[in-house]
Amino acid sequence: MTRRELLAMIGTAAGSSVMYQAATSLGYAAESEFKGPPNLSGAPKGTSVLILGAGWAGLVAAYELGKAGYKVQVLEYREKAGGRAWTLRGGDTYTELGGFTQKVGFDKGHYLNPGPWRVPYHHRGVMHYYHELGVKLEPFFQVNYNAYVHSKNAFGGKPQRYRHVLADFNGHVAELLSKLGHKGGLDGYVTKEDQEKLLEAMQDWGALDDNYAYKANAETSNRRGFEKDPGGGLSGEPVFSKPIEFSQLLQSGLWRAIGTGSGYEFQTALFQPEGGMDAGPMALAEKVKDKITFNAKVTEIQQDTGGVTVTYTDTKAGGAVKTAKADWCLCTIPASILSQIKKNVSSDMDAAINALPYEAAFKVGLQFKRRFWEQDEEIYGGITYTDLPISLIAYPHSHYGEKGKGVLLGAYPWGPFAYEFASMAPEERVKKCVEFGAQIHPQYLKEFDTGVAVAWHRVPWTLGCFGSWTEAKRAEHYKNMCQIDGRILLAGEHVSYLPAWQEGAVQSSLDAITRLHQRVTAK
């Protein structure tokens, strides 16, 4: 019996609080509670569900409901599945709102994920489907100690290595606390016994010397890196590097970037699917391919006590108007689009749909003729952060060390900067990103090859990046958005506590189909 089985058995027999205690005593934290998709057994024969949208939420529902014996049909606006779990590759064409068309010029094997691009280990729903469907994963470095942190107003605009900023920040903080400890400054705050341990911890964590000082020596170079690295033979003696002064570091503001890997969604282990983020939904879509109707633009959703009727335009068949009917409808269309579709839902749900604004976001993929970030600067994967409008530069997490080309994520701002980029023509966006990026990597100017730029507010099928709940809006509208409204219910990242993440869409879908199944089987 596995621990998980043991826990499940305890849970069944004794209820969840005993199970929680058992889990805790076995070393489990309570967070590992996802046990796979819900058990949907006992579906009444012939019950039909119409699913709108073939992104993660729609596909998970189609897959699970289909397995459970529901009659499922999926309508998808685009010519392929995946939704925002989208990958642009060489040869792809993308036309945005306003008519700009971009033809992607990347070499084979290179790509841009305009939407989600990383998956933390604890996104259990997504990981479950990756494992079940055999999607291969490769690690994603959120933190790269040799990447840069950059501010146009600090260090004369020169990018600083992450390891310098992190090591020096830790070291100076540790030195300060140690000084205070030695002069009685911590008395009254921390017991004498704890102060002893704290000093020991500060010395260790901050790489302080025997006198609790943070300065150029073997220990600090062994954190921040050397002026000249240790080598071999007679030429190998290392030269220590000199820390940045505390005051300069504090005033630079670059410490804002050092926590990048400490957020729960950004902690190791972090992954990406091999070959592009659409690998997950593509694998799911393959399982339900006979159930999906592509190029179906939904124009109206009408329900009555007998079922739901959806009207859609077949955009491939020259705009032919068609209808689809089912007992129930699971709608995963983003609220930004759904708010503009005619439908008869309760005023509560309607208000919720209309109340949700969508966050702006922008991404550009830049292909370069050679992998100069690896060859010249020894940056393999990870992210450089900057206060320039591009916000970051992310290095590819595959093809390490290869001699050919490479594609960088050249920008990923949200908010005002994203709107600014959205207001430009795609060509201009790419040009601007190359110019900004050249302030960090001068090689940009010579090595740039081709690029593609996606401004999410101009993506015709989302008109924005993700549902941007505020605390007040969530308090007022979220539950109304989740309710089964007659014969209609909603799913997607916008119907979750994890907006913007694929996991939000998956968990929202699992929650929705669980409740739908309960409703159906209770009848």
Added chain:
Amino acid sequence: MTRRELLAMIGTAAGSSVMYQAATSLGYAAESEFKGPPNLSGAPKGTSVLILGAGWAGLVAAYELGKAGYKVQVLEYREKAGGRAWTLRGGDTYTELGGFTQKVGFDKGHYLNPGPWRVPYHHRGVMHYYHELGVKLEPFFQVNYNAYVHSKNAFGGKPQRYRHVLADFNGHVAELLSKLGHKGGLDGYVTKEDQEKLLEAMQDWGALDDNYAYKANAETSNRRGFEKDPGGGLSGEPVFSKPIEFSQLLQSGLWRAIGTGSGYEFQTALFQPEGGMDAGPMALAEKVKDKITFNAKVTEIQQDTGGVTVTYTDTKAGGAVKTAKADWCLCTIPASILSQIKKNVSSDMDAAINALPYEAAFKVGLQFKRRFWEQDEEIYGGITYTDLPISLIAYPHSHYGEKGKGVLLGAYPWGPFAYEFASMAPEERVKKCVEFGAQIHPQYLKEFDTGVAVAWHRVPWTLGCFGSWTEAKRAEHYKNMCQIDGRILLAGEHVSYLPAWQEGAVQSSLDAITRLHQRVTAK
């Protein structure tokens, strides 16, 4: 022109100090100085070099000297190349000092690297050869936020998640400094202007609330993880987790493990070659395969003014005694072995060889029937640290999420614990490691399949793990070990400032052949 070319040009024209300034102003740190293997052009025709040992040091020398036109022969004790860059796979047989033979029972695709097992991005020599020879790399997670830190004396012996310990340590330290700042406790230590920034930094870094307190809320759960993770729909509301008290954390000593990824050699990006650590030397050996004589046990090294004669036993041909001669000899045999071989070197070099002790180290590879660390505990790669004699458990960095078996590194102690394991029979070592590991992963007991244990002091061809220089020994002996001694010179990790690392061996070899070439061409 690339930046690197530009710098090389500036360097040639203006000397190194100008080049250094130029590099600095271009954003380079000085550490990126390795520009590939040395230029060995102009080798006198027919000059011969006998290389002892086909590990990294010997192979690099054979490859580079061979390319430069030297006549090269390599003698290797073992039946294959690689030295300590060694990978044990299913079907392999290993006989240690004392006669114990282990047959490795791992499934196909799984392995143990008994020696080196990770390569940081800045090990430029190793990375150079990986890139040049097309060795595929996969990331190695030194830090996994969901792995454990464990002390038998803390938290009742229950392992704690790394993310809990790290987030709470940072949070409490930040809270303490903030309190001091608000009560004037930092006056005299930090200027008012810097205190403002410091408070802002502490709030950000420590996930403090508006009142600079570290306590259970959305922000801290977004660092340490939630009691119940955010999900979707109506069931998705998160439950916040509760931090560990500062005093308990300090007294636990578990903060000793949180710096694991901050050491220069352990910082991202960190890699392993796909399929096993021997991939690098195997690729090099393929390039010089016609130059290597395997199963050659060196018994004597004699030099005179005309050259070097090495006597060796052909262990495959029933102990036939043979000799090899060359103008020069590059000896990469570990000092632990070399000290026992008859040779005529200067008393200085002899003293250096005899003075160097070798560090003890022990590793065990444990194959389990299923990947419970992923399936039950959501640990994908990375390392759990413990104060048990096993020191650590490292999770595999490949085959993520697969349904089959998996091999853990079940122990990697140095020093006393390593000697203890070395004193046991291999079977007993494995059994002990399973028992210790079960204190962290109870699944060990049910899921254990097969194991292999390597105690480096019983490896016949090294009698220890790596050259363990003290500061005093290095001051007295290191340079004597590096000198060209008549017609003999040494290379290997023990002749470097990076002992134990493959990079030390590579850089030592590059340094040695550079000096040898200078000596030869100066004649």
